[in-house]
Amino acid sequence: MISPLAYVNPEAKIGKNVEIGPFCYIDKNVEIGDNNVLMNSVTVLDGARIGEGNTFFPGAVISAIPQDLKFAGEETTAEIGNHNTFRENVTVNRGTAAKGRTVVGNNNLIMEGAHVAHDVFVGNGCIIGNTTKLAGEVIVDDFAILSACVLVHQFCRIGSYVMVGGGSRTSQDIPPFIMAAREPIAFVGLNIVGLRRRGFDKNIIDNIHNAYRILYQNTKLQAERLELIKTEVPQSKEIDYIVDFVKTSKRGIIQPA
The missing domain is CATH 2.160.10.10 (Hexapeptide repeat proteins)
Structure with missing residues (x-):
């Protein structure tokens, strides 16, 4: 051989x-x-x-x-x-x-x-x-997809079930379950197709969506937004993962387009 x-x-x-x-x-x-x-x-x-x-x-x-x-x-x-x-x-x-x-x-x-x-x-x-x-x-993290020609800066973290568009570059963390693209890179929505393919329940996807709605649309301080997610969105390992990911991010997370 x-x-x-x-x-x-x-x-x-x-x-x-x-x-x-x-x-x-x-x-x-x-x-x-x-x-x-x-x-x-x-x-x-x-x-x-x-x-x-x-x-x-x-x-x-x-x-x-x-x-x-x-x-x-x-x-x-x-x-x-x-x-x-x-x-x-x-x-x-x-x-x-x-x-x-x-x-x-x-x-x-x-x-x-x-x-x-x-x-x-x-x-x-x-x-x-x-x-x-x-x-x-x-x-x-597990089950992330980075398309062609993506550049990831040192010390960054890419969350699970993320889809990163081709040609993107990031110097910040990309939280889980989302799609990230454009220049500069930004949150452009949930990776709904990917989540469905991986067997995520509709209720879990809805809860993830609500968590990101609070995270990205609320005007409170980030720590307050994370507390809102914990109190307003039904608890699950996915929601806990989002909160922990954002809370422990060392480079900060990407923002909406």
Whole structure:
């Protein structure tokens, strides 16, 4: 299953039923689990920890050192979960002393030319579009969709079930369950189609809508608006998530168009 034209360091740990194509390079201090497919010209460098059932298309580079001038060669990792797809020329850098690791969860699709920088955390079931770039220490929660050519500033957080329009750029957090687009980026409504596809109940969608109506249309201070959401909208894990996301945002959330 390993091409004679590939290089695999003797110290690398390779699981069962792993395909490694020609011109791949597997460095020392690498762990690759079972049933992974590395097509030709995939590079896996020091610090990679790869789960099971992932597919890496040609040109992908996993666990390269961070593009961060503060990086001093510390031992860090790039941790890949299970059943992800990394299309052509995707780059995933390993962590720095800030967090020690970059993490991509399970069942994600990372499309051609996307970049996942140092200390990023990508959850599960996400889609990262062609040439989208995630800067250092970005967090992408589960089931978020970032369309093509999206630029995300360092330290930003993208909420679950978000749809971010192609070509957008953000230097603020994007709260969950919404659509974000335009220039400058703005809240443009709920991701209703995405929520329905994921099986959200109509009452839950209505409650999410009411929460954002209070958050974005009320003129009170943000802390007061969050308290209104807690008292006027029926409690659920989705509403708690919205309130906690906004309350803990370090860069502030995007605003309506």
